[in-house]
Amino acid sequence: MPFAVIGHEFGPPESYRLVQHDPGAPAAGQLRVAIKAAGISYVDVLTARGEYQFKPPLPFIPGSEYAGVVEALGEGVTGFAIGDRVYGTAMGGILAEIGLFAASNVHHVPSGMDLETAAIFSVNYLTAWHALIDRARARAGETLLVLGAAGGTGFAAIQVGKHLGLRVVASASSEEKRAAALAGGADATVVTGAGDWRDQVKTANSGKPIDIVFDGVGGEATELAFRTLGYDGRHLVVGFPAGIPALKTNLALLKSASLVGVHVRHAGMERPDLLAEGGRQVKELAAQGVIRPAIAARYGIADYARAMNEAFSGKAAGRILMVMD
Numbered sequence: 364m365p366f367a368v369i370g371h372e373f374g375p376p377e378s379y380r381l382v383q384h385d386p387g388a389p390a391a392g393q394l395r396v397a398i399k400a401a402g403i404s405y406v407d408v409l410t411a412r413g414e415y416q417f418k419p420p421l422p423f424i425p426g427s428e429y430a431g432v433v434e435a436l437g438e439g440v441t442g443f444a445i446g447d448r449v450y451g452t453a454m455g456g457i458l459a460e461i462g463l464f465a466a467s468n469v470h471h472v473p474s475g476m477d478l479e480t481a482a483i484f485s486v487n488y489l490t491a492w493h494a495l496i497d498r499a500r501a502r503a504g505e506t507l508l509v510l511g512a513a514g515g516t517g518f519a520a521i522q523v524g525k526h527l528g529l530r531v532v533a534s535a536s537s538e539e540k541r542a543a544a545l546a547g548g549a550d551a552t553v554v555t556g557a558g559d560w561r562d563q564v565k566t567a568n569s570g571k572p573i574d575i576v577f578d579g580v581g582g583e584a585t586e587l588a589f590r591t592l593g594y595d596g597r598h599l600v601v602g603f604p605a606g607i608p609a610l611k612t613n614l615a616l617l618k619s620a621s622l623v624g625v626h627v628r629h630a631g632m633e634r635p636d637l638l639a640e641g642g643r644q645v646k647e648l649a650a651q652g653v654i655r656p657a658i659a660a661r662y663g664i665a666d667y668a669r670a671m672n673e674a675f676s677g678k679a680a681g682r683i684l685m686v687m688d
Contacts, residue, residue, distance in 0.1 A: 367459030367669045373413025376671035381664065386456075386463045386616070389437035393463050396449060398431040400405075401457045401660055401685045402483035405604055408675040410455075419455050422460070423469075425671070426457020429663065430472060430481035439468045448472040448636045449482040460687050473650035480649070483656045483682045486627075488645045489638070490601065491519035495527060497637055497679040499597045503528030504575035508564060508586055508591060508611060510584050513540035514682040515656070516601055520577040521547045522654045529575070532567045534560075534584075535680075543657055543680040555584070564591050575599065582606040589622070596620035603632055604677060659679035 369382035372507040401427065409415045433443055443449070443466065450470040456462050472481040495501040507524040511517040512533030522678040524531045533544035533552045541552040551567035552561060564573065571643040572593025578585055578660040581603025589598050589610060596618060605657060633637045648654045659681030662670035667685065674683040 365460035366462075366664060367424050368664065369422050369424055370411060371532050373418065373421070373423070375412060376408065376675075377670040379411065379667065381667060382414050382498055384424075384459060384461075386459075386461055389435050389440075389463050392436040392440060392466055393437040393442060394433055394449070394466050395437075395638040396429070396431040396462050396469070397434050398429045398460060399478045399687055400431070400461050400482035401426050401429045401687070402463075402486070402515075403670050403674040403683045403685055404428075404460075404486075405600075405675055407457075411671065413584065424456045424468040425458050426453075426455065426459075428452045428459045428477040428482060428486050430463065430564065431462075431514075434611070435482050437466070443468075443469070443471075445482050448478060448481070450478075450485065452486060458664065458685060460492055460498070461662065467608070470646070473646065479658065479661075479684055479686070480655060482547060483658070483684060484649045484654065485645065487519040487656065487682075488523065488649065488654055489641055490516050490521040490625065490627050492641045492645050493627055493630055493632070493638065494599045494601060495520065495523055496641065497630070497634075499575045499599055501527050501575055502528060504530075506530045506532065506568050506571065507575045507577060508532045508534065508568075508588060509533050509577045509618045510574045510580040510588055511677075512547075512552070512553070513648070513657075514579060514677065515682050516542070516579045517577065518657055519654070520579075521549050524577075526648065526653055527650060527657070530568070532564060532573070534564075534588075537678075540680045547657060561587060561591060573598065577601060580605050581608055583608070586610055586614070589618075589620065592618055592620040594619050597621050601625045612637065622671060644674040658684050660684070661686050
């Protein structure tokens with residue numbers, strides 16, 4: 364009997380339990396997948412705690428991205444076969460050894476890509492692509508300042524930014540995280556929280572203002588980063604685990620700069636064609652090895668609480684991965 368991490372009420376990881384759970388045969392339009400690897404993000408844990416912007420139905424199996432092997436096909440499913448290596452996203456049902464997923468949200472793993480990479484590249488890199496291409500309209504030669512550079516989306520923004528021909532300055536709190544950012548392709552790093560942080564940014568960019576800020580942090584960092592922008596600068600709001608900041612609108616006027624929201628789920632509802640094209644581009648880059656996520660730690664399913672707590676802490680230099688085997 365397969366196992367799954369299940370919560371009958373929202374709460375910290377310790378309130379969830381590892382129990383035997385078999386979701387059964389796939390319904391029409393579904394695939395039954397043996398999950399081999401799953402990514403765990405800050406948002407996954409926030410959702411499991413009941414503190415995200417929406418609350419899924421209970422009982423709840425956390426997680427949102429996975430890779431595995433097809434075990435069975437529901438009625439009407441075409442384009443897949445038993446044994447296919449696949450990856451996908453879902454709103455829960457991931458921290459489990461078996462899952463049932465809508466075939467429309469499942470994709471084949473590119474040849475040459477391992478399942479660990481497949482489990483954690485799509486959400487972060489699509490977010491970074493959508494932010495830089497669709498929302499910031501980034502142009503080669505521009506400068507990009509990445510906050511939270513060693514986090515999942517921050518690290519993805521570094522690699523997507525370099526692919527687009529941007530000069531990337533990465534901000535991270537620890538030496539380990541800054542080293543990870545440089546390994547990911549950043550041109551320079553600055554120390555998050557340093558008293559002379561703005562001076563460091565200016566020096567890292569040869570005294571010139573920043574064109575684009577990728578802000579997946581929020582809190583006090585947002586206003587400081589916005590102040591580094593030059594004319595026609597774009598500040599991308601991607602997330603705010605450090606808190607929701609209040610930005611004085613006169614700054615936007617004085618700098619002729621823009622505050623730009625990045626909401627991939629909303630974009631998928633309003634502009635599905637745009638997001639689908641971004642997904643295709645990201646998949647191709649990943650298959651070519653141009654972009655590749657950094658893995659900070661791997662845990663077995665029995666260590667789900669440790670894995671979730673580490674992902675929630677924000678201290679890891681890279682992604683937290685659960686490997687079911």
